Amino acid sequence: MREHASQANSNRNDGNCGAGLAASAGRIFFIFLFLTAATTARAGSDDRYVIHTPKGDVAVLDFREHPAAITQDKLTITIARSSEYEIEFNVGDTSFSIGIDEKPFPVLRKRAEAVFLKVLGISQSDACKLAAYEGTTFRVDPHYAGKSYNLSFCPGAP
Numbered sequence: 654m655r656e657h658a659s660q661a662n663s664n665r666n667d668g669n670c671g672a673g674l675a676a677s678a679g680r681i682f683f684i685f686l687f688l689t690a691a692t693t694a695r696a697g698s699d700d701r702y703v704i705h706t707p708k709g710d711v712a713v714l715d716f717r718e719h720p721a722a723i724t725q726d727k728l729t730i731t732i733a734r735s736s737e738y739e740i741e742f743n744v745g746d747t748s749f750s751i752g753i754d755e756k757p758f759p760v761l762r763k764r765a766e767a768v769f770l771k772v773l774g775i776s777q778s779d780a781c782k783l784a785a786y787e788g789t790t791f792r793v794d795p796h797y798a799g800k801s802y803n804l805s806f807c808p809g810a811p
Contacts, residue, residue: 700714700715700718701713701715702716704747705747709782711775711783713775714772714773714774716742716773717730727744728745729744730742732772733769737761738751739751739752739754740769747784748783748784748785749783749785749786751766751787752790753787753794753797754793756794757794758796758797762787766780766787780804780806780807781808786801787801787803787805788800788801788802
């Protein structure tokens, strides 16, 4: 068997050296194209961050790159903030909280939800897969305070 392989190698080297180099160059070019395509595909998807939930994975725009604020311990990321609301991501349990800071709660809740969808770049359906809760304080609106609400467009939300 060894003799057969060595004879094949000597036959390949007899006058066919250029063909071997051309084949090698072709393989190298193919590998280069493959790696370039893989890098390009990866670069396009790097702007998304996948959150794994019991209801399914949700790919959100990667808000971690440009947060509005981040706590010193890096466990809470504020992804959007205004005088009316604050939207935060809790790293430990991958949940979102939307705090409403002014009245009227029902109106500002919807406004904050629209920002939440836009900043994350997701649909209402995908948002309902996430652990996302809304609320307000007694100082802001005693009627809605002390409760944790689901997103208003999700099934079962008040």
